[in-house]
Amino acid sequence: MVKVVYITRSVPHIGHWSWIQILRRLFKDEFQLMNLSRLRLISNSIIITEGTRATLYGTLVKPLNNCLAAVTLSPSILQPRINKLYSTADVGIAVSNIILNILPNKRKAIIYPRPPELEQLLNINVNISDKKPWICYSGPLIPIKGIHLIPEVAKYVIKDVKNAKFIIIGDGMRDVVINKAIKYGLNDSLTITGYMPRLEVFNILRKCSIYIQPSLFDAFSVAVIEAMALGVVPVITKYVGSGDIVIKVSRELIQDYDAERIANKITEVLSNDKSLKELMVLSRYVVNNELSMEITEKRIISVIESCLK
Structure with missing residues (x-):
C-alpha cells in the first residue's frame, strides 16, 4: 500500500484536521503526520506539505519520494519566489478557486478546509x-x-x-x-x-x-x-x-x-x-x-x- 506523509511547520491548520482524519482512515499505519521540528528521512512516499516552509523541505526530499503535493493557504503565494517554489510540486493543492487560479502547477486541485466541529x-x-x-x-x-x-x-x-x-x-x-x-x-x-x-x-x-x-x-x-x-x-x-x-x-x-x-x-x-x-x-x-x-x-x-x- 502507498505511504503518505503530511508535513506541517508545527501543527496542521485547523481547517485541515478533517483531512488528517480522512488520511488516517484511508491509509492506516501507512500514514504519518510530521512537523518540521521532528523530521526524519522520508522515502518512497507521497508527501503532502502544508505551507511554505514545509514545501521547501518537501522539495529537498522530493527525489527520494513518489510525489510531492503542496498545500497553498496564505497570501505568500502572490510573491514570485514563493510561487516559483510551489511550481516544483507535482500537484498543487489549493483551498479555493482564488488560490487555484494563482497556482503555477500543471496538475492542481481544490480541497476545501472545514471546521473540525x-x-x-x-x-x-x-x-x-x-x-x-x-x-x-x-x-x-x-x-x-x-x-x-x-x-x-x-x-x-x-x-x-x-x-x-x-x-x-x-x-x-x-x-x-x-x-x-x-x-x-x-x-x-x-x-x-x-x-x-x-x-x-x-x-x-x-x-x-x-x-x-x-x-x-x-x-x-x-x-x-x-x-x-x-x-x-x-x-x-x-x-x-x-x-x-x-x-x-x-x-x-x-x-x-x-x-x-x-x-x-x-x-x-x-x-x-x-x-x-x-x-x-x-x-x-x-x-x-x-x-x-x-x-x-x-x-x-x-x-x-x-x-x-
Missing part, C-alpha cells in the same frame, strides 16, 4: 427567534482581513437598522478599529471582545444574524463556514476564498471592497425577516452539502490518484 455545529438547533441584529466578525485583527473597514460599514448600518450592533471577536490591531469607532460616534454599537475560546465564539455566533468578512485577501476563511453552519448569513468581499461556498447561497452576498455596498446588503438582509430566515437555512444546507466528509474524502482521493499517475 462542523458536524456538531450543524446539529445545533438554530431558530430565527434566537437571532439578534448583530453583525459579527471572528478572527485576527490585522489589515489583510479588512478590519479597518468594519467601523465604516457600521456607521451606515446603525442609521437604518434599529438596535444593530457589531461584535468583533479577536485580538490584534484594536486601536485601528477603536479609533475609527470613536471617529464615527459608534459608542455602544461596536464591541471588541478580544480573544475567546472556540466554544465561547460559537455561543456568540449562534446569536448573530450577519457574519462580515471584509478581507483584502483571504485564501479561504474557516470562520465564514463556522458562522454559516450556525445559521449566520455571510456578507463577504470578493477576495475571500470561501466565496466558492457562499456563492451557492446567493451571489449577492459577495460584495466589492466598498463599505457602503457591504452596508447596504447587510441592511437589506436585516430588514426582511423572511429573507433572513431563508438565507439562514440555505447557509446551513449549503455547508452541509459542499463540505461533507464524503465530498472532502473524494477530493483527497483525487489528489492521491493524481500523484500516482
